[in-house]
Amino acid sequence: MAQGVFVITEQRDGEFRKVSFEAVSEGRRVADGLSTDLTAAVLGSGIEGIAGELGKYGADKVVAADDQSLADYTTDAYTNVLAGLIKSLDPAVIILGATMQGKDLAGRLAARLDAGVAMDCVAVKLEDGQLTYTRPMFGGKVLADVEIEGTPQIVAIRPNVMTITEKSKDCATEKPAIQVGDVKTAILEKIMDTGDKVELTEADIVVSGGRGTGGDFAAVEELAAALGAAVGASRSAVDEGWRPHSDQVGQTGKVVSPTMYVACGISGAIQHLAGMSTSKYIVAINKDPEAPIFSKADFGIVGDLFDMVPAIAEEIKKIKA
């Protein structure tokens, strides 16, 4: 019988992404609930040294697939290696982050393992041995509580939602034999963003600008810098060419779930809300008191963003000084 929880972590250039700790922490909670073991997997090249970090969040065991061919993510190599590990471990539940990598991997693994996937979950509940996963559908207009039939069950968790809990375990790292197998893709080039830009989907705070900025993002950037936040944008701001596509938040952009989302000069169209409605706190600054964003916000300011946003940045700097 399939048993145990298996977490697929994500690292880049030898550093775990935050969602990995969220996934291991959630995995620990599920494993405790099911009175079973938690194995975490890390794939990459030269990653054996970081593997032990996962013990801090409650992994009983770490399997490190360390191979030159796994240095950068490719669907085929990662699927082959993970499917091999999963077949030999036979876990009941597989948890991974619903990141770009996780979303790419989950569907492929599901088809290989004939498993159901609960994608982009915002809550996992265990009752009488039965796991229920909550996931937004229709751009977050509804929440679905779903169960998965059979094993393994694959759960992809929305980044920034699950709590990271430290729970130190005596954790051994194993280096299993792996099968990289047939690979039909090759990474020709990798370009990392420069600077210490905070990644949108991982940021604790996001400050976004819309058409109301008129293309001048200086105030938005200044507030983001003061808060250590990532900068996002509405589709209108992207369509105008003011911001790159990768900054777009919404139904046809990124889904973010920060602790605080600050919308500056954004009206609050339904497609924009689809990308940020699971934020814990929403602050809206808009000169139109009737703007729909206010009906979804926790805190609102009616005013010109060019006056308000710099004033808030000043105040933040004062408090942080």
Added chain:
Amino acid sequence: MEIVVLLKQVPDTESMISIADDGVSIKKEDIKWIMNPYDELAVEEGLQIKEAQGGTVTILSMGPQKAIEAIRTALAMGADKGVHINDPATEGSDALATAKILSAALKEIPYDLIIAGHRAVDEDNYQVAAAVAEFLGIPQVSMVVKTELGDGKIKCHRTFEGGSVVVEAALPAMITTQRGLNEPRYASLPGIMKAKKKPVDVKTAADLDVDPASVGTANRKVKIKTLRFPPERQAVQMIEGESPAEIAAQLVKVLHEETKII
């Protein structure tokens, strides 16, 4: 170049979603239906590649009778023909079953390149394309923002959190779209007229040798137990004051005391 675009009809993103009486599905009657926005990018990319390289663009869609509207829209944009899997037995299929049916259909359609959306904005599953690629045993590159074809290969630029990569995949391959790849064209009036005459093959699960007992709502692996609306936020707290500085100070105070973020 034989190009197949996977296309789904979904509720308009503006639609109000209401939960049906069964508590596990949505009311479909009063909704306006559109082509999934990510699939619009897929159709456009297919057409641009065809225009540069020659070939055909075939639209493959599974959905109820009205899904033909989305197929016709793609044909009006310039796609050559359609395959419509229209069978009540397949309705409500989950992502894995959908992928099984689509890949069964793809056994009978020639392809060098399959283009799908990164996600359908209904169930937001982000899975069908990857699962189809797996069932067909072809490589996939997802969230592509630029393609270059040549020499039995496709070179794709794909972005990820914090960077981007150039990935090369051997054809036949599957790619999925995201915004930034292209700007989808509108169907022209002559295009709409021509689309009416373009062939659309209609198939059932039985035509594709798919066991009806493995698909549809009843056979979902991912079972929806309940649909509900997200909890309402508390009423907005408006921050007011005499000057921007005063309002800013008030906001930061509230954020500091109530949310403890700052």
